[in-house]
Amino acid sequence: MTRSGGKLLGLLAALALAIGLNGCKQQGGSAADSDEIIIGEYASLTGTTATFGVSTHNGVLLAIDEANAAGGINGKKIKLITEDDRSKADEARVVVTKLVTQNKAVAVLGEVASTRSMTAAPVCQQYKVPMVSPSSTNPEVTRKGDYIFRVCFTDDFQAAVVGKFAYDKGYRKAAIFKDMKNDYSVAFADNFAKSFIKQGGKVVGEQSYQEGDTDFKSQLNTLKATGPDAILCPGYYSEVGTIARQAREIGLNVPILGGDGWDSPKLVPGAGTALNGCFFSNHRFSRELELPEIKAFIENYKKKYNETPDALAALGYDAAGLVVDAMKRASKLDGPGIRDAIAQTKGFKGVTGVITLDENRNARKEALILRIDGEVFRVEKTYRPEELGQ
Amino acid sequence: MQQIAQQLIYGIQLGSLYALIALGYTMVYGVLRLINFAHGDVYMVGAFVGFYACTRWLPFKDLAAHPEAAGANIALAVVALLLAMAICSAMGVLIERFAYRPLRNGLQKADAHFWGLVLGFPITGLFMPVFSGWGPLVAVAVGMGVGFAMRPLVAWLARRVKLSESRLNALITAIGVSLLLENGGLLVFGANPNFIPNILPEHTYTLPGGVMVGSSQLTILGVSVFLMLALRYIVMYTRPGKAMRAISHDIEAAKLMGIDTDRVIAFTFALGGALAGAGGAMVAALTHVKITPLFGLLPGLKAFVAAVLGGAGSLPGAMVGGLLMGSAESFVAGSSLSMFRDAIAFCVLIIILLVRPAGLMGRHVPEKV
Numbered sequence: 001m002t003r004s005g006g007k008l009l010g011l012l013a014a015l016a017l018a019i020g021l022n023g024c025k026q027q028g029g030s031a032a033d034s035d036e037i038i039i040g041e042y043a044s045l046t047g048t049t050a051t052f053g054v055s056t057h058n059g060v061l062l063a064i065d066e067a068n069a070a071g072g073i074n075g076k077k078i079k080l081i082t083e084d085d086r087s088k089a090d091e092a093r094v095v096v097t098k099l100v101t102q103n104k105a106v107a108v109l110g111e112v113a114s115t116r117s118m119t120a121a122p123v124c125q126q127y128k129v130p131m132v133s134p135s136s137t138n139p140e141v142t143r144k145g146d147y148i149f150r151v152c153f154t155d156d157f158q159a160a161v162v163g164k165f166a167y168d169k170g171y172r173k174a175a176i177f178k179d180m181k182n183d184y185s186v187a188f189a190d191n192f193a194k195s196f197i198k199q200g201g202k203v204v205g206e207q208s209y210q211e212g213d214t215d216f217k218s219q220l221n222t223l224k225a226t227g228p229d230a231i232l233c234p235g236y237y238s239e240v241g242t243i244a245r246q247a248r249e250i251g252l253n254v255p256i257l258g259g260d261g262w263d264s265p266k267l268v269p270g271a272g273t274a275l276n277g278c279f280f281s282n283h284r285f286s287r288e289l290e291l292p293e294i295k296a297f298i299e300n301y302k303k304k305y306n307e308t309p310d311a312l313a314a315l316g317y318d319a320a321g322l323v324v325d326a327m328k329r330a331s332k333l334d335g336p337g338i339r340d341a342i343a344q345t346k347g348f349k350g351v352t353g354v355i356t357l358d359e360n361r362n363a364r365k366e367a368l369i370l371r372i373d374g375e376v377f378r379v380e381k382t383y384r385p386e387e388l389g390q
Numbered sequence: 391m392q393q394i395a396q397q398l399i400y401g402i403q404l405g406s407l408y409a410l411i412a413l414g415y416t417m418v419y420g421v422l423r424l425i426n427f428a429h430g431d432v433y434m435v436g437a438f439v440g441f442y443a444c445t446r447w448l449p450f451k452d453l454a455a456h457p458e459a460a461g462a463n464i465a466l467a468v469v470a471l472l473l474a475m476a477i478c479s480a481m482g483v484l485i486e487r488f489a490y491r492p493l494r495n496g497l498q499k500a501d502a503h504f505w506g507l508v509l510g511f512p513i514t515g516l517f518m519p520v521f522s523g524w525g526p527l528v529a530v531a532v533g534m535g536v537g538f539a540m541r542p543l544v545a546w547l548a549r550r551v552k553l554s555e556s557r558l559n560a561l562i563t564a565i566g567v568s569l570l571l572e573n574g575g576l577l578v579f580g581a582n583p584n585f586i587p588n589i590l591p592e593h594t595y596t597l598p599g600g601v602m603v604g605s606s607q608l609t610i611l612g613v614s615v616f617l618m619l620a621l622r623y624i625v626m627y628t629r630p631g632k633a634m635r636a637i638s639h640d641i642e643a644a645k646l647m648g649i650d651t652d653r654v655i656a657f658t659f660a661l662g663g664a665l666a667g668a669g670g671a672m673v674a675a676l677t678h679v680k681i682t683p684l685f686g687l688l689p690g691l692k693a694f695v696a697a698v699l700g701g702a703g704s705l706p707g708a709m710v711g712g713l714l715m716g717s718a719e720s721f722v723a724g725s726s727l728s729m730f731r732d733a734i735a736f737c738v739l740i741i742i743l744l745v746r747p748a749g750l751m752g753r754h755v756p757e758k759v
Contacts, residue, residue, distance in 0.1 A: 046581035048682065086581055180729050207728045212688060214679035217400045218723035218731075225393055238583045238680050245678050249594060249604050250396075270585045270680065273454070 036079040037072075037333060039064065039323060040105030040129075042095045042120060044113065047087025048211060048238050051264040052112040052312055056134055057082055058305050059316030060109055066300075067324045073333070078324065081105065085116060092116040093123060100127045107132065107323050107338050112312060113236075114138030114184040121148045130339040134319035135283065135312055137260065138183050142361040147339050149361040151319045151350065152283055153385070158259055159188045159234070161367045161383045162281045163195025166230055166257060169279075173204045174257075175228035177219065177243065179235040180208035188234035188259050195388075204228050209239065216243045217250055224252040236261045241270020248274045255279065263311050268375050275372045279380060284353045284366045285311040288379045297351045311352065318350035395601045397724045398717060403607045405716020406614035410669040411693030412700065412708040413621060414482075414662025420638040420703040421658050423557065424490065427564040430690015431571035432481055432663050436474045436670025437681045438579055443470035444586045444675055453588050460591045467590060471613070471671055478667025482659035489567045491652065493560055497548040502541040508570075509544070510537020511577075568690075575683030583680035590676070606676035613672060617665055618709060625705065630657050638703065688732065692719070695739045701749025710750060714738075 041060055044053030064080045072078055081103050083095035092111060099105045100123060108124050108131040111117045117136035124131035125145030133141055133150040137158055142148045166174060174196055179185040193203045205226035207219035223231060233240055233256050244256055258280040267275070287298060297317060301309040325348055326341035327333060348355040353365040364385050370377040411433055418426045444450055448466045451459035492501045510533045593605045625631040633654040636644040645651050674681050696715040700707025718738060723731040742749065
């Protein structure tokens with residue numbers, strides 16, 4: 001028995017060696033290849049916020065394919081290497097380290113979730129590789145360093161918009177229900193409260209939950225007792241649907257408000273009819289806006305993926321487009337060279353608006369308030385940054 | 391007052407679920423003195439069976455489009471519940487047979503076959519890049535083939551490591567099985583969240599005093615109480631139940647009296663699995679939470695605390711512990727300290743271990759199982 005075991009071990013070792021060697025060869029090949037420019041992307045292709053990552057990735061891929069079809073960058077093709085962080089912050093740091101050190105990416109795209117962008121940003125900063133987040137809205141993200149950019153607005157603005165909208169809509173008493181472990185949700189709630197109180201409203205109650213909780217009725221019941229006109233629930237779509245259902249079940253029938261974390265094709269399947277007539281703020285992307293660039297993007301996206309894009313796909317498309325645009329202008333195709341070119345971006349015509357990066361590496365853009373009407377999101381109102389004095 | 395009553399109702403609903411899971415922990419602890427950490431993941435499998443039964447396997451009709459289908463859907467829901475219980479009790483038996491029994495009785499040929507095949511899956515993963523051109527089926531076949539060829543290795547390793555009946559080995563095995571189920575779940579079901587659509591009619595009743603009770607809460611509570619009563623009957627008045635109690639008193643003596651202990655232990659795991667499966671399927675279908683492969687992690691841990699709180703090995707203890715845990719959590723979640731709702735479970739555990747290490751009913755109850 002021992003003998004046959006020994007033989008087997010030998011066989012296994014040989015197998016492992018063969019597989020290992022195979023892997024090495026592939027990696028060596030891609031790093032040494034200089035006919036290609038490598039852009040890394042990390043996204044939540046699976047996990048709790050999978051639809052965020054998949055939508056964004058589709059948008060990014062569309063932009064890169066279009067850029068390559070148009071001749072690439074100075075004759076060089078762009079190669080996109082995408083890593084799945086499984087919706088986990090620790091995993092994001094690991095895969096970005098791999099993208100930067102092993103794949104030698106000269107620019108990194110990602111993430112949607114602010115918590116994950118914030119854990120991966122220091123890696124990009126350390127290795128001097130520019131990182132462009134398509135849709136992380138927490139203000140802290142771009143404060144991680146001068147190599148970190150974003151092509152969307154920040155929560156200061158988004159939450160202020162929701163606060164103003166709530167007051168304009170006639171709500172005077174708001175209750176807050178936030179995901180306390182989510183940087184995006186916490187910052188959103190704080191900024192909403194500031195804006196809403198400044199307008200003259202009152203925050204009557206505040207409760208929190210955690211991603212993965214299944215029972216929200218206790219907290220919702222406490223909020224119900226405070227008699228709010230509306231509830232702010234700035235979480236992600238994966239929990240919001242359940243929260244809305246349970247709110248309706250306990251007879252809490254006031255409108256629920258949220259942010260761009262709601263934007264997902266899985267929001268309505270999770271919520272059923274419980275979110276009908278509720279509002280959330282989103283990036284400037286909607287079929288209803290009747291803008292030619294949006295129409296063209298939707299058409300191309302449908303052709304490639306046979307489905308309708310959401311705002312996150314459009315932002316992914318814009319983030320990748322902005323990096324490609326910067327690469328064309330860059331003096332040198334390495335991290336610092338591309339960083340400087342990105343920082344100088346002015347008036348880049350994206351699908352989600354004209355992007356000019358400010359000195360804090362953020363984009364100033366319009367926000368929409370969308371109303372949920374069955375399975376469609378209708379544009380209720382548009383806010384420009386100037387309207388809020390920002 | 392109305393607030394307190396309302397929170398208590400939520401607490402009882404939550405607690406009845408914890409009790410269902412805790413019963414599985416406590417029964418296994420009773421017969422084997424083993425904390426079966428994989429139990430929470432059996433609950434997860436129950437939720438997934440519920441999900442597939444409600445969306446694919448059974449002809450449920452969408453209530454919004456076909457309001458007249460409510461009666462048919464209720465009948466189908468009962469079928470789905472039974473299905474979840476059957477599959478989860480089979481899983482319980484499988485886990486006991488291939489993970490825990492080899493620790494008690496030594497590794498037999500069938501165990502080596504089984505683990506060889508299971509080992510084939512990670513090997514399949516290794517082969518994936520090499521055989522990617524040939525399609526996944528070939529990779530799976532090759533992986534399982536290699537895994538199957540590794541049976542002697544499993545047997546050899548087992549001999550070298552000397553499986554022993556130490557409690558620590560069993561505990562580590564339990565954690566291993568739990569990880570296997572969670573990550574296997576990620577592989578099989580994917581990490582994307584799933585939701586069950588509205589398939590049952592929902593009503594909310596207002597009791598005098600303004601307290602509200604939903605039909606889903608009543609269903610969860612009613613089914614849980616029914617299952618607990620059924621369990622009590624099985625344990626107290628049937629032959630396998632009596633055998634379970636005998637084993638929990640003294641496994642060696644039970645063996646000498648001619649009780650087939652392996653079969654009774656398998657029966658215990660089947661009962662526990664059925665309860666957890668029913669709980670998982672009910673939560674998934676009635677509260678519309680997202681279903682992921684980590685669905686059972688936190689409820690499993692809290693139910694474990696509930697079992698310890700009530701007194702590990704005591705059936706009424708598990709029920710009382712579950713209800714106490716559920717109510718405590720509900721009150722904390724409803725107060726201004728809602729961020730501590732998960733912490734409360736572990737505070738309760740620490741206090742119980744300090745004040746009454748045997749749990750609330752750990753000593754007084756004679757019908758220990």
